[in-house]
Amino acid sequence: MWGDRLGGLPTRRWFHCRICTVGAVTPTEIEKLASIRTIDLTTYGRRTGEPRRIEIWWFHVGDRFIITGTPGRRDWMANVKANPKVIVHVEGRDIEATASIVSDRTTRLEVFTRAETKWYSSQAGLDRLIREAPMIEVHIPRR
Numbered sequence: 001m002w003g004d005r006l007g008g009l010p011t012r013r014w015f016h017c018r019i020c021t022v023g024a025v026t027p028t029e030i031e032k033l034a035s036i037r038t039i040d041l042t043t044y045g046r047r048t049g050e051p052r053r054i055e056i057w058w059f060h061v062g063d064r065f066i067i068t069g070t071p072g073r074r075d076w077m078a079n080v081k082a083n084p085k086v087i088v089h090v091e092g093r094d095i096e097a098t099a100s101i102v103s104d105r106t107t108r109l110e111v112f113t114r115a116e117t118k119w120y121s122s123q124a125g126l127d128r129l130i131r132e133a134p135m136i137e138v139h140i141p142r143r
Contacts, residue, residue, distance in 0.1 A: 022095045024141035033090060033140070034060035037116075040089035041067065041138075043075075043099075046082035053089070061111050064137050066102065068111060070123045071132035077101075080136050088138060095140055102135040111135065 025033070042053045054076060058067045065088075067076075080086065080099045088095040102108060108130045111117055120129055 022093050024143040025095065026143050030140070030142065033065070036090055041076065042087040042089065043079035044083045044085060046079050049083070051087075052076070052079060058138065059111065059114070059116055061107075061114060064107075065140060066111050066135060066137055067099075068117070068120065068133055068135040070120060071128055072134075074134045077134040077136065086138060088140065097138050097140045099136045099138050102137050105130060108133070108135060 037057050037059075038055060039058055040053055041056050041058075042051045044050065045052055052075065056067055056069075056076070058065050060066075069077075081101060084098045084100060086097050086099045088097055102111075109126075112120060112126055112129045112133075120133065124133070
């Protein structure tokens with residue numbers, strides 16, 4: 001989304017997070033989060049450290065929250081590699097969490113063969129997704 005023009009040049013408007021965040025969530029809240037597909041995710045810029053907020057899908061696989069995409073470079077993935085601290089924004093809540101890169105083939109295969117992630121297979125072959133797609137797990141503190 002492009003923001004206001006500054007000196008005739010377009011400037012990117014980044015949506016910064018509010019300070020208030022939710023601590024650990026209950027099992028009931030985890031169930032509700034698992035039923036939601038679209039979230040906003042804040043990562044922190046790998047060079048600037050500035051918060052960067054995007055809208056993205058996530059999936060609840062087993063007991064894990066997974067974010068993935070089609071193969072290609074993703075700023076959110078590079079940001080998580082540099083700083084695992086993230087904020088999940090969902091239904092008016094800001095939940096502090098950490099993220100980790102998912103690289104093991106077994107988990108990647110499990111994610112991409114689920115019914116809710118079949119769309120990705122229509123964009124790139126399963127073997128390519130398993131090898132190259134960006135994928136992180138979001139670790140939400142639980143009570």
